[in-house]
Amino acid sequence: MDAPAIKTYHCLCSTLLLSTTHNLASLPRRSSASDGGLDAAIILPLPPSPPTSELKQEGYTTLLSQPRDSAPIVIRREDGFEKRHLLKCKRCNLIYGYRIAGENAQSDGNMAVYTGSVIYLLPGGLIETSVMVKGEKPADESLDIRRVEQ
Numbered sequence: 001m002d003a004p005a006i007k008t009y010h011c012l013c014s015t016l017l018l019s020t021t022h023n024l025a026s027l028p029r030r031s032s033a034s035d036g037g038l039d040a041a042i043i044l045p046l047p048p049s050p051p052t053s054e055l056k057q058e059g060y061t062t063l064l065s066q067p068r069d070s071a072p073i074v075i076r077r078e079d080g081f082e083k084r085h086l087l088k089c090k091r092c093n094l095i096y097g098y099r100i101a102g103e104n105a106q107s108d109g110n111m112a113v114y115t116g117s118v119i120y121l122l123p124g125g126l127i128e129t130s131v132m133v134k135g136e137k138p139a140d141e142s143l144d145i146r147r148v149e150q
Contacts, residue, residue, distance in 0.1 A: 004060075009126040011089035011096060017126060020044070020061040030120060038077065041097065041120035063087075063119070072101045087119060096125030 004021035011017050022044065030041045047060050072083040083101035088094065098120050 008129040010129060010132050011092060011094050011125070012127060013089060013092040013094065014132065015089050015091040016064050016129075017089065017096060018061060018063050022061060024121070024126075038075065039120075039122060041122050044097075044119050044121055046117060046119060094125060095122065097121040 006019055006021055007024075008019045009017055009024075024042055024044070028043045030039060030043065044061060046063075072085050075082045075084060084098040085101055086095050087097040087099070089096060099118075100120070
């Protein structure tokens with residue numbers, strides 16, 4: 001078995017944010033605004049336990065430089081409300097993704113602690129290292145930005 005390729009992703013300010021063996025282009029997305037959804041965020045699974053010497057075939061992801069956001073924000077949706085903990089670059093505060101509060105939570109006294117099974121990566125929030133090192137202005141496709149026709 002070949003070792004999986006590890007890709008790294010940066011904030012637009014060049015801060016390293018995550019490394020993963022997942023191909024982000026092949027991961028599922030939340031529905032977009034044109035489909036009645038909100039943001040077309042990439043659904044990225046996180047490992048359930050600390051890393052081991054053996055990478056599993058289904059993929060592995062590590063978040064880097066990710067400070068914990070203190071309070072969730074509440075988003076109004078057609079089917080109710082959603083509490084999100086934002087993922088921000090610690091250098092420039094760009095929001096590049098979020099976790100949904102209460103998903104896979106455990107009770108810790110009177111406060112839920114997120115144990116992590118997925119994070120949602122927003123389009124346009126990350127750039128792959130191989131694109132960044134070219135020193136050119138990235139194309140919309142490499143930032144995963146999609147134009148919406150109205």
